[in-house]
Amino acid sequence: MLALAALCVLVAAAAWVLTPRPEADGGAGGGGGAVPEQGAPSVLAPAAPSSSERFLADLERGARDGGGPSAVAWEVLGDLPGPASEVLSAYRAVPTASLAVSGYLDLKGNVWGAVVRDSRGWVDVVHVSTTEAAERTEVRVARLAREDL
Numbered sequence: 001m002l003a004l005a006a007l008c009v010l011v012a013a014a015a016w017v018l019t020p021r022p023e024a025d026g027g028a029g030g031g032g033g034a035v036p037e038q039g040a041p042s043v044l045a046p047a048a049p050s051s052s053e054r055f056l057a058d059l060e061r062g063a064r065d066g067g068g069p070s071a072v073a074w075e076v077l078g079d080l081p082g083p084a085s086e087v088l089s090a091y092r093a094v095p096t097a098s099l100a101v102s103g104y105l106d107l108k109g110n111v112w113g114a115v116v117r118d119s120r121g122w123v124d125v126v127h128v129s130t131t132e133a134a135e136r137t138e139v140r141v142a143r144l145a146r147e148d149l
Contacts, residue, residue: 047073
C-alpha cells in the first residue's frame with residue numbers, strides 16, 4: 001500500500017515536470033499549468049511484457065504506432081539494485097532523456113522508483129520492487145506523453 005502511495009507521488013512529480021511554466025514572471029507564483037484530462041492513461045494500466053534490453057524500444061514503438069504499450073513490465077531473478085541500475089543505464093544512452101527524481105520508496109529498500117523526463121515530450125515513471133527474500137524483482141515502466149496529461 002505504501003508503494004502505491006509512493007507511485008502516486010512519482011506520477012504527480014512527472015505531471016509537474018511536464019507542466020509548462022511561464023518564464024516571463026521569473027518563476028515566482030503565477031500561472032497554472034495543464035490540468036489532466038478525464039481519461040488520461042494510468043501508470044497502473046496493464047503492461048506489455050518486455051525486458052531491460054528492449055523496454056525503451058517497446059515504449060517508443062507504442063508511442064510511434066499509437067497502439068503499442070504505454071507501460072511495460074518484466075521480472076528478473078535477484079535483488080533490486082541490479083535491475084534498477086540496468087534501467088538507469090538504458091536511459092543514460094538516450095541523449096534527450098534526463099533523470100528528474102529517483103530513490104527508494106520504502107524503509108526496507110524493497111521498492112525503488114524514478115521519473116525520467118525527455119525533451120521530446122514524454123515522461124517515464126519507473127517502479128522496481130523486490131520480494132522480501134530478494135529472490136525476484138519486478139520492473140515496471142509507464143510512459144506518459146505531454147498530450148496525455
